[in-house]
Amino acid sequence: MNFFKTSLLLAAMTAIFMGAGYLIGGRGGMVIALLVATGMNLFSYWNADKMVLAMHHARRVDRASAPEYYAIVERLAANAGLPMPAVYVIDNPQPNAFATGRDPEHAAVAATTGLLQMLDREELAGVMAHELSHVQNRDTLIMTVTATIAGAVSMLANFGLFFGAAGRDSDNRSPLGGIGVVLAALLAPLAAMLVQMAISRTREYAADRRGAEISGNPLALASALDKIAGAARRVPNMTAEQNPATAHLFIINPLSGARMDNLFSTHPDTANRIRALMAMADDGVRRPAPQPVADGPWSRPRGPWDGGGSSGTGRPPNRGPWG
Template identity: 50%
Template sequence: MNNQIRTTLLLAVMTGFIVWIGGLMGGRGGMVMALVFAAAMNFFSYWFSDRIVLSMYKAEEATPGQAPELHEMVRDLARKAGLPMPRIYVIPEEAPNAFATGRDPDHAVVAVTEGLLRLMDRQEIMGVLAHELGHVKNRDILIGSIASTMAGAVMLLANMARWSALFGGVRSDDEGGGGMGGIGLILTSILAPIAALLIQMAISRSREYLADETAARLAGGPDGLSRALEKLGAYSGRLALNARPETAHMFTVNPLSGSGLMSLFSTHPPLDVRIAKLRGVPRDPGPGGGKNRPPEKNENIWDRLSG
């Protein structure tokens, strides 16, 4: 299924959730208002989802003059991938991570945290950047950005439904016929965010493996990204990223990953499985492709950006 069809289906399903919740809250009138709200969200999520997500994380654009090495790495990878040069943003967070957003490759953005630049060596950063450009090349970024915006809208309406039920603002059964009442609203307010999360999970998990494989080929081998994933997994337990649940699927590694039952709702495949699959990707046979380089310290990249 191509991403245009997937995006259309996602918008249709999310719109259905929003209209359903609106009907429970206000009958036919609520459904009409929810449909108008969903149409507005569809418009804004298509044209402005990248700005919305970047503003959530207070990301600032890094110019070539501010971060020459970072731009050089992204430019080299974009050239290998046959992509336009994306804009580069830096997120003021200590936890290492990254994501890509935008409605198409011509309007793509790659955002990295300060912690990624500080805690990873050059080859590992290249691996993470290549993974995010893999999402751009595979045209995952629009559906991921729309999923985050629409999931946020569903969660907002679910919270409104919960408060409406608690304070008696529930439509009577004769307003729209067959209403579920307060208990139904409370159940909906619980189930709707879970349904939104399951949609995010279905979108994200199947695409992470492909982005990892694309990254290994762009970077000339899997070593950088596989080492980066190991580090990201280790740091995620020590450095918390102040992430929003509706955007968790966009990051290289899930910033909200849990264990046990919560792992069933993870937006990403298990890290150990991703690393094992990566290490099975053939190395680039070209000149110097896939050869191990000694780890490099990153102070120069970070110092030039922050100085």
């Protein structure tokens, strides 16, 4: 996303925050919400990535503690012409990953232990290339700031619902009384969620495409998406459930019971993403020459399209570099 789109989205989130403040506390509430939103935007610019990583209990790893994982990210960052990001692991059984950071020089990528255990080396490379494409496209700032402000909108709405429309004067009273408080509690979080979703679907398609270019293997990323989507429906991510405003950060929606292509989904339909990647393979994006792989969790070929069963959207036609 370019600077203009980033600024526009932040303005929209700020407007939602101010609108909730107005419905809860009138003009006084709106002014307070504006001041809080301004402070949060500044704070989020510098600290949202740290907050998101802390929310999901991510721990930083290096070449010594996670040699294969770190080497994959290092090679992909070099392929993309990016600085080496900080590399994190999240102790969570659900396979998933996200990227964060305000710019490529202050970026981080994180993968769950479930992801590292499930995917083979090339599938993992496809996922991490997808995340690095978010860094390269500068999606990560808006993703993390939006998650922070969306969470704050929900907290403000709940605060107003709990304390009601009390105020000493007309400037500090909801113009609609109790109805305004209820509307803020119901509509403000919904509006914030819709703003998040407005950018999420096209952003994910773009990241899939660029990630396949960085890794050189669109079918490996397609296979990884198929595996992750199937497992995410079965394995709960309790941390994400407790922090739903961060759901759009992940490569696959981490929330249980999510319908992947309805109005309220933060992610596009996985089958559509896989078809787009398969079309890329047919258009000539091929995987690079095989790299020597040491024994480890990513050295065994066990993807759904290389001899295993599909976990999500079904086996594609037998074509491409694995055909």
